[in-house]
Amino acid sequence: MIALDAVSREFQVGSQWVHALREVSLGIDAGDYVSIMGPSGSGKSTLLNILGVLDRPDSGSYRFEGVEVTALDDAGQTRLRRERIGFVFQAFHLVPRLTAADNVALPLLLAGVPADERAERVATALDAVGLTQRADHRPDQLSGGQRQRVAIARATIMRPGLLLADEPTGNLDRHSGGEVVELLEGLLDQGIALVVVTHDPELGQRAQRHLRMVDGVLEAEA
Ligand SMILES: Nc1ncnc2c1ncn2[C@@H]1O[C@H](COP(=O)(O)OP(=O)(O)OP(=O)(O)O)[C@@H](O)[C@H]1O
Ligand SMILES: [Mg+2]
Structure with a gap:
């Protein structure tokens, strides 16, 4: 489904170059559950941003569903990102002034889905993350775990093929984190490919494939 081939990404800060990714190659199939671990600054988020088409490689190839x-x-x-890829971040990244329901509806709105279908799909998505009773709450009226569940509903409302999660439990207590992980793992049954960046070894071990990033190099799976 996804193939990165020799992808590199460099950043220039002043006169200094940072090699955030060094010729990274990686294949991911539908239904794969991949964790990426590694030290701070090793390039994990950079890799996720490229997989999520939030950033472009400087060199190398990225094929997504044949494209x-x-x-x-x-x-x-932008279209590929909106229609085929979901993103869940450590800091939730919800729109503060919108209710949970309106946050979840946003991708549908951008895709031009009619209002009645939108309402129906949002209700189903909020139900799936157990937040029907919180549909009209704004993010500041929700707990961290609830916010992340809204973010998951938003990330999956377009039925993406790939879900990327960057430290999805990083701001959550153990209990809320566990609920979020269960929701994410439940998506695997629907054939979604799940890629999770984490510093938590316990979470990392839950994946079927364990990748390690060190200084921009993706190391062989352990
Ligand atoms: N936009 C940017 N401009 C300049 N340098 C950047 C940029 N984004 C990342 N970098 C650099 O690229 C390297 C990799 O950063 P990245 O955010 O991918 O690390 P990470 O593995 O996600 O770290 P952490 O575990 O702390 O989140 C770092 O050295 C970082 O300073
Ligand atoms: Mg990071």
Whole structure:
């Protein structure tokens, strides 16, 4: 489903170059459960951003469901990202002034889905994450775990093929974190590919495939 081939990404800060990714190659199939661990600054988020088409590689190839992503223009990349990829971040990244329901509805709105279908799909998605009773709450009226569950509902409302999670439990207590992990893992049954970046060895071990990033290099699976 996904193939990265020799993807590199460098950042220039002043006169200094940072090699965030060094010729990273990786294949991911539908239904795969992949964890990526490694030291701070090793390139994990950079890799996730490229997989999520939030950032472009400087060199190398990225194929997603048969399409060469690097050859798409901005509009094509935006469309692919919105329709096929979900993102869950450590800091939730919900829109503060919108209710839970409106946050979840946002991708549908951008995709031009009619209001009645939107309402129906949002209700189903909130139900799936156990937040029907919190539909009208704004993010500041929700707990951290609830916020992340809203973020998961939003990330999956377009039925993406790939779900990327960058430290999804990093801001949560153990109990809420466990609930979030269960929700994410439940998506695997639907054939979604799940890639989780984490510093938590226990979470990392739950995946079927364990990758390790060190200084921009993706190391062989342990
Ligand atoms: N936009 C940017 N501009 C300049 N340098 C960047 C940028 N993004 C990342 N870097 C650098 O690239 C390297 C990899 O960063 P990245 O955020 O991918 O690390 P990480 O593995 O996710 O770390 P952490 O575990 O702390 O989240 C770091 O050295 C970082 O300073
Ligand atoms: Mg990071």
